[in-house]
Amino acid sequence: MSDHIRKNFASDNVTPACPEVMQALADANEMGNLPSYGQDDLSLILNKHFSALFGTEVAVFPAATGTAANALVLSAMVPPYGGIVCDQSAHINNDEGGAPEFFTHGAKITGIPSPEGRMNPAALHQTLIQNREKGVLSPPFHVLSLTQSTEWGTVYSCNTLTELAHTAHEHGLSVHLDGARLGNAINHLGCTPAETTWQAGIDALSFGGTKAGAMAAEAIVFFVNERTRPMIQTMEHRIKRGGHSWSKQRFMAAQLLALLKNDLWLTNCHHANAMCQRLLKALHQHPAVHLPFATESNEIFAILPQKQLNALSEEGYQFYTFPTPDGVSGTLVRFVTSFYTRECDVDALAESLIS
């Protein structure tokens, strides 16, 4: 299979696990009997390793899926009668089948419209004011959830993140970051993991592992502070109750530790971003293509003529299409690269696109 061109650009989750993760799983299997439900030697060092990564005290809880990570962490940040505010494009608002509503027991999600998936601080401020004025009529916001990199492949600057988090904190909200593609954003920004998270005011993070090369491993990361301390106390109960506590938890911990070792996750994300830029360069030579968003991570959104999309499909390429804005001709399509995308795969796609 690996000799053939890889034509699936539908998502960064269509990939296998990366070799280092597979080796870590095999190694974990050689450890014999171990205490279950997170009392094993690998799970017990997660906090230490993630604290080293972020340069601050953290409390880490592994989860097998990004939807679980987002929904579980949000459930600790907002009471059932409260509200979550996010960008209108947010994954939690559109793509998780109601998981946040399920885990929060019906907290209301309000999406703020934005052109590129990046929330505007002034719009946040106004939305928070209006929410407060509604009193008991509207579920009061308890948490701001941001996405880095965003659903449209753009990236927040650390300054904007800081401003948004500051506004939220001033109104008594805590701040969550959906970091399913955090590594891609960090690679784009050239910043440290700390700078785009807790130093920008993020209280809790969904750390993406699966898209960065794991089999099935994400991490809920709380940055320990006065706001998060009571939330952290509730997590083990919430995780068990959600059926997300693995008896053989060593196997989630092993994946996460493998990703952290030598910053493998960042290396994988760096590669994915580079493949995306390579594709972007090719697309810029394309006469008819329109790129509605800046390409700042491992996703390219392009509006292509329908005829060309049909041709790509016939060649076996896979990708998602999205509703195209009114008045625009063509179809909005997304190509996603990953640690598993090779230069030859990008070049083949580029050739098909441009020819």
Added chain:
Amino acid sequence: MSDHIRKNFASDNVTPACPEVMQALADANEMGNLPSYGQDDLSLILNKHFSALFGTEVAVFPAATGTAANALVLSAMVPPYGGIVCDQSAHINNDEGGAPEFFTHGAKITGIPSPEGRMNPAALHQTLIQNREKGVLSPPFHVLSLTQSTEWGTVYSCNTLTELAHTAHEHGLSVHLDGARLGNAINHLGCTPAETTWQAGIDALSFGGTKAGAMAAEAIVFFVNERTRPMIQTMEHRIKRGGHSWSKQRFMAAQLLALLKNDLWLTNCHHANAMCQRLLKALHQHPAVHLPFATESNEIFAILPQKQLNALSEEGYQFYTFPTPDGVSGTLVRFVTSFYTRECDVDALAESLIS
């Protein structure tokens, strides 16, 4: 590690995965990019393989944990305002941190007391009558949940299962079987998987994989009939909403297929049961031991003098203790064997126990 005596008898989930499962995961990783969320080639053949196992049409949904499997399947069998009736000792009633209540949105669980973890059909009948008479005051039962083998290591005969399921059906309930240790029961009964499930009236099954050798893989199995057809339609939504839909689902499917291949799961359970009987034989020679329940699967419950338990702990043995019934001296303790328990491990424990 494998040279040393394995002293952890706390549960059959303290083990690694069995080699065949690990190989299947490695093989799945070599398959390159695959469609995510269950559209891969391995996931798509689960129904066929489980149908062959049970000799009837089934609809299968993988889940990473037994708690998730139980809670998810129950959520499709009972509305939020309804009730679940089970044995008082049931895992769903005592050990899942409220997961069934969470996934069913607060359906009420009623436990019927029984001496050995096996529900009495007459007691079920009486309980169903009383529930009906309560009208709107009590959540109406919609599902009977049974456990095979039971929480106390005993096994239902197929006849008793049939009688219980029949009673439930007559009252309009559907029937769920928690089969976290189903293979152990089948080995004890010497029956077919069909005989102790759908042929006995079971509508839906939590098929245990993790305790039988998987890394993290269970299967929700609906036996297709008039009662289950509408439930099946809802499952993909429930699973996504619970955060239990893996993007790289091939890795759950691969584990389950490995367990089914050549009846590996039954071979593993057969071995676990045999190790338990070997330990039982030794315990029978013990002067002071009291065995409150029949040993019919891979769990032995024994009431031992506290002094001896202390000695075992000092030697490094691990096991769970339970509240001892009033008026009994000694401590109720549980030893669990698995595919990973060797004869030498049992013999060493036996020696420590008897000496």
Added chain:
Amino acid sequence: MSDHIRKNFASDNVTPACPEVMQALADANEMGNLPSYGQDDLSLILNKHFSALFGTEVAVFPAATGTAANALVLSAMVPPYGGIVCDQSAHINNDEGGAPEFFTHGAKITGIPSPEGRMNPAALHQTLIQNREKGVLSPPFHVLSLTQSTEWGTVYSCNTLTELAHTAHEHGLSVHLDGARLGNAINHLGCTPAETTWQAGIDALSFGGTKAGAMAAEAIVFFVNERTRPMIQTMEHRIKRGGHSWSKQRFMAAQLLALLKNDLWLTNCHHANAMCQRLLKALHQHPAVHLPFATESNEIFAILPQKQLNALSEEGYQFYTFPTPDGVSGTLVRFVTSFYTRECDVDALAESLIS
């Protein structure tokens, strides 16, 4: 008090109960001991009286508040993993403190934007198509909820209602009507209660009583058909579980029966509408007033200069203000009339407004 000008135009729920309702309560109190929880003689004839009103078979369940009526009926129309589609301005989407999310266990509400609170059938069609295409990623819509008269005081024509309901039915949804001000709409349309409900395709109705003169009484009205029959079966359990089953239910039934007797509710709504038109006529003479919506029920929305609002407040008038659209100077304000508003009250307000 009744000699003074009534200056509270904040809502039609700031009023007392109308005299006929009070008399009905007193009469019900003279009936001595009666069976509780809806088995009394008054509750038992609700179905018959509402069936006569609508000219078709109905199943009626009283509730003390409009929020309860809406949330309870919706909970029978959508599963927890499903979705509700409504106009963006809908009360269930903005003003019920998350009650629909609570009673439906987290079903997702999607609001379609519209200029005047009236959903556009084409927009509904497009939204339903997009929802279906999202598959498990989005909670699937199960119910369309419309509001008659709307939150902005406008009224759907029976034709538009019919078209919307037809589109919903074609996509497998059932249709709910929030009729907190249904009587006002019927008065405006000059139609029968049947024409603007089940004959237009409405499956279930929240029949507003409190704003039409009751103390605390609404009615959930199911129009009996294939879609609603299974919903109806669940209602008594849902109502009990929501704490909305009155032990002395005669007192809710008595209010509803009083409203139905001689069409008192329509008479009350007719009066409220007439008072609103009287105020409208006065406002038309106002030089600076802007009326953004058609005035078709008992609510007038007007954009007034801030200075004038301050003057009104100082005179003791009460009303709600709303966020004013961008680029508009002045403040959006709402005046609501009721059965309890007199011509002299309207005239006094008009004089203050115009002077």
Added chain:
Amino acid sequence: MSDHIRKNFASDNVTPACPEVMQALADANEMGNLPSYGQDDLSLILNKHFSALFGTEVAVFPAATGTAANALVLSAMVPPYGGIVCDQSAHINNDEGGAPEFFTHGAKITGIPSPEGRMNPAALHQTLIQNREKGVLSPPFHVLSLTQSTEWGTVYSCNTLTELAHTAHEHGLSVHLDGARLGNAINHLGCTPAETTWQAGIDALSFGGTKAGAMAAEAIVFFVNERTRPMIQTMEHRIKRGGHSWSKQRFMAAQLLALLKNDLWLTNCHHANAMCQRLLKALHQHPAVHLPFATESNEIFAILPQKQLNALSEEGYQFYTFPTPDGVSGTLVRFVTSFYTRECDVDALAESLIS
């Protein structure tokens, strides 16, 4: 009707409202327009009047039903992943259709068996210890819910209540009292309202109004302390979200204020208790009657020969029957008296019973 013998002893909620409550409603209706949702003059003085009754600072929230009051207050005392411990006979555990599970989002209720509906402090202590030892496997108890007077018509001494509450507090639980028949208990004990509530360690109370003579009015009463302060902050949101916020809330407040005026509720309960004692005296003369519980409030439980029950039914008497304990011949029946029961009604029943 009032000339006839009142033969309905099924419950104290089959009655009308008492005359003082009806008058208070009529008076409230004469107050003209008033701010809605609890901002009216009557609602705003509830805290003051209840504080005077209990001699301490309280926060009061009216609710129309006892089920709503219990479920709402519990939802503020236990998180969704937590547990409630109560007597096995508790109303919240048996008779509220799953309302506590609904409002708490699935918190688990554990009932401790007791002979007479009065929880044993030692049993509570043991249950709390076992719960803690289960860790994440069992929802952790957050609240102890007691009932005064109990479901079997018995009454806790203030000393026992104090001991139970103390034990709960020591384990970090808060304490709720279901006081649907609190007035009857106070009458029996001859104590003050303070002594059997906050002075005994009760943190929050469901104050029963409907059974004491109201139309539909209960009160959630928080005794303000460090434990309850954060709970109180959440209540308005919970009540709105539960659909239990009346727009015309004056009418709930008026009922409660009428009950408090001149201790009307206690007078009514005193009368009910006296009627019960009168009936008890008669029953003592009955040769075959067996009274399984002490008669300490307004409920008598008696085991009567079936033949006699049939005779009573034929005479038109109404009462509830309960499952009779194994090995006992006869049927367990309950007679409930109220403010509305007259001496002549009791004497007629007694005559029928004894003859």
